[in-house]
Amino acid sequence: MILRLAIxxxxxxxxxxxxxxxxxxxxxxxxxGVEKVRTGAKASFADTIxxxxxxxxxxxxxxxxxLYSVFRIGNATNNVTWESYLDIAARPDVDWIVPISLGxxxxxxxxxxxxxxxxxxxxxxxxRPLEMSDGVVMDDLFDTVIGAxxxxxxxxxxxxxxxxxxxxxxxxxxxxxxxxxxxxxxxTGTPVDRTVIVSMQAIEAIHVxxxxxxxxxxxxxPVEAIRQMDLEPKAVTAALVGVxxxxxxxxxxxxxxxxxxxxxxxxxxxxxxxxxxxIVGIAETALLAVSxxxxxxxxxxxxxxxxxxxxxxxREMAIFRAMxxxxxxxxxxxxLEAVLMAAVGTLLGLALLYVGLTxxxxxxxxxxxxxxxxxxxxxxxxxxxxxxxxASALVSLVPALRAYRISLADGMMxxx
Amino acid sequence: MxxxxxxxxxxxxxxxxxxxxRQLDAHEHGVGALNIAVDGTxxxxxxxxxxxxxxxxxxxxxxxxxxxxxxxxxxxxxxxxDLFVLPAGAECSVTQASAELxxxxxxxxxxxxxxxxxxxxxxEHAExxxxxxxxxxxxxxxxxxxxxxxxxxxxxxxxxTFAYFDTFENARELEVQVITASGAQAFEVExxxxxxxxRSQF
Numbered sequence: 001m002i003l004r005l006a007i008x009x010x011x012x013x014x015x016x017x018x019x020x021x022x023x024x025x026x027x028x029x030x031x032x033g034v035e036k037v038r039t040g041a042k043a044s045f046a047d048t049i050x051x052x053x054x055x056x057x058x059x060x061x062x063x064x065x066x067l068y069s070v071f072r073i074g075n076a077t078n079n080v081t082w083e084s085y086l087d088i089a090a091r092p093d094v095d096w097i098v099p100i101s102l103g104x105x106x107x108x109x110x111x112x113x114x115x116x117x118x119x120x121x122x123x124x125x126x127x128r129p130l131e132m133s134d135g136v137v138m139d140d141l142f143d144t145v146i147g148a149x150x151x152x153x154x155x156x157x158x159x160x161x162x163x164x165x166x167x168x169x170x171x172x173x174x175x176x177x178x179x180x181x182x183x184x185x186x187x188t189g190t191p192v193d194r195t196v197i198v199s200m201q202a203i204e205a206i207h208v209x210x211x212x213x214x215x216x217x218x219x220x221x222p223v224e225a226i227r228q229m230d231l232e233p234k235a236v237t238a239a240l241v242g243v244x245x246x247x248x249x250x251x252x253x254x255x256x257x258x259x260x261x262x263x264x265x266x267x268x269x270x271x272x273x274x275x276x277x278x279i280v281g282i283a284e285t286a287l288l289a290v291s292x293x294x295x296x297x298x299x300x301x302x303x304x305x306x307x308x309x310x311x312x313x314x315r316e317m318a319i320f321r322a323m324x325x326x327x328x329x330x331x332x333x334x335x336l337e338a339v340l341m342a343a344v345g346t347l348l349g350l351a352l353l354y355v356g357l358t359x360x361x362x363x364x365x366x367x368x369x370x371x372x373x374x375x376x377x378x379x380x381x382x383x384x385x386x387x388x389x390x391a392s393a394l395v396s397l398v399p400a401l402r403a404y405r406i407s408l409a410d411g412m413m414x415x416x
Numbered sequence: 417m418x419x420x421x422x423x424x425x426x427x428x429x430x431x432x433x434x435x436x437x438r439q440l441d442a443h444e445h446g447v448g449a450l451n452i453a454v455d456g457t458x459x460x461x462x463x464x465x466x467x468x469x470x471x472x473x474x475x476x477x478x479x480x481x482x483x484x485x486x487x488x489x490x491x492x493x494x495x496x497x498d499l500f501v502l503p504a505g506a507e508c509s510v511t512q513a514s515a516e517l518x519x520x521x522x523x524x525x526x527x528x529x530x531x532x533x534x535x536x537x538x539x540e541h542a543e544x545x546x547x548x549x550x551x552x553x554x555x556x557x558x559x560x561x562x563x564x565x566x567x568x569x570x571x572x573x574x575x576x577t578f579a580y581f582d583t584f585e586n587a588r589e590l591e592v593q594v595i596t597a598s599g600a601q602a603f604e605v606e607x608x609x610x611x612x613x614x615r616s617q618f
Binding site: 046050053245246247248249250251258260263268269270271274275 | 439451453454455458460462593595596597599600601602
């Protein structure tokens with residue numbers, strides 16, 4: 001009875017009620033959207049590197065090692081000598097090891113020396129391998145594979161020559177040894193997109209005529225001679241390690257951390273990513289706070305419309321009372337109306353969210369490398385929606401209580 | 417011949433070099449570490465905790481009482497399922513468990529032992545006395561345990577209840593690292609909330 005009354009009353013004021021519902025729907029969609037982007041960003045971040053059991057570098061901090069080896073932010077405190085690298089590679093529990101050598105750049109992008117193994121073993125987004133969008137993995141000494149962002153920003157295509165600069169922000173270039181783009185990687189949403197990948201030998205090759213950071217004047221080894229040289233690296237910046245069985249991971253990690261000949265550090269990428277997220281995660285809380293405020297604003301807006309509707313409905317309320325409705329019924333009616341509005345609003349918001357996600361998902365993935373999964377609302381989200389509905393009941397109590405107190409006297413009085 | 421000679425020379429110089437490396441693990445009272453790795457039905461666990469957490473002291477166990485306390489602690493630590501309670505549905509059984517008290521000087525010797533045993537012998541003895549005194553003053557000790565478990569139904573490993581905090585009253589926190597097929601994760605388990613939810617890991 002009271003439900004029918006409430007629905008009829010809402011329908012009678014379709015326009016204002018519709019606007020209120022729309023406000024709630026938008027705020028709920030925004031809140032859930034932020035929540036999705038937040039969890040998506042967190043997952044994308046955690047998926048920057050997967051399939052690697054340990055990252056080995058010079059002893060510093062786990063976050064720092066992760067930053068320079070995976071995100072190419074900052075610099076290594078030290079390099080790892082090639083002997084130590086071979087020592088670790090020779091351990092029986094090591095399944096594969098991929099060296100990484102950083103320090104040179106091409107325009108604003110970092111150059112990374114590595115081996116073919118990088119393309120085999122580097123995984124992102126829960127085990128996805130790197131894929132070529134064009135060309136092939138480098139196989140000549142002066143071949144490079146470039147990330148999707150590098151190709152896009154600099155307009156490179158397969159076969160273009162590029163020159164690698166010495167250091168990160170210097171004007172001295174390794175002009176004698178021009179490289180050729182042999183392949184372009186598919187967009188991954190990881191720092192690989194912004195990396196120029198060359199072979200370990202190439203890193204050695206471009207430094208053949210260099211000593212203590214400067215080119216030896218007048219000396220230039222012809223490319224053909226370099227090809228004949230023994231280009232065994234002297235050091236690596238870091239190494240990605242896969243173990244044969246996860247059971248051995250901790251033992252290997254400890255062995256590397258206690259390696260007596262050289263201070264080394266082995267980190268579990270997942271744990272270090274988590275630590276790093278703990279630092280950047282404050283922004284996450286801020287986002288959440290903003291979207292909570294938007295929901296609160298929408299609810300207060302709803303309270304305002306109920307208040308103003310009280311004025312229009314003075315007569316209606318008074319007639320209900322005169323016909324024998326107890327003040328509690330008036331209160332119940334108003335709260336019920338609010339709950340109905342909020343419920344329709346949240347459902348509409350949910351629908352908006354999924355429509356929005358379906359449209360935006362491929363665009364966001366291509367533009368930012370951010371994968372926002374579309375799945376059924378999580379328990380947490382459902383609880384949030386119920387909380388919104390609950391809050392609407394609570395908020396509507398304020399005007400409802402007012403109506404409860406004054407409905408009869410107020411409505412019966414003739415105002416001039 | 418020449419090569420052999422130089423090799424011997426290098427080997428002879430080696431322990432001297434090794435002694436130059438000095439390193440110490442971090443040691444924080446109240447905070448232990450538990451590493452768990454899962455591969456199929458096998459579960460490997462590694463546990464470290466400062467002596468202060470387990471027996472309440474870190475000086476050498478000289479008195480009868482102290483030695484009894486250490487022995488009791490080692491015995492308790494050798495029964496992992498009473499400390500780290502796994503869901504019954506996982507049907508876990510211990511296949512191997514070992515626990516020991518490790519002090520810093522042991523630690524150094526261990527590291528050295530691996531490489532050149534014969535060389536060290538007499539030096540080690542000489543050093544030992546020194547270290548012993550040292551341990552009395554400021555040395556830290558750590559309990560260390562390793563377990564291998566077999567879980568018939570690893571999917572049921574949804575949580576771990578840390579009865580550990582009830583057994584050892586000085587322990588405040590355990591830093592838990594878990595490696596499963598879905599990657600590595602770190603958790604902090606504290607005395608106030610001694611249950612670790614692992615559902616996201618499987």
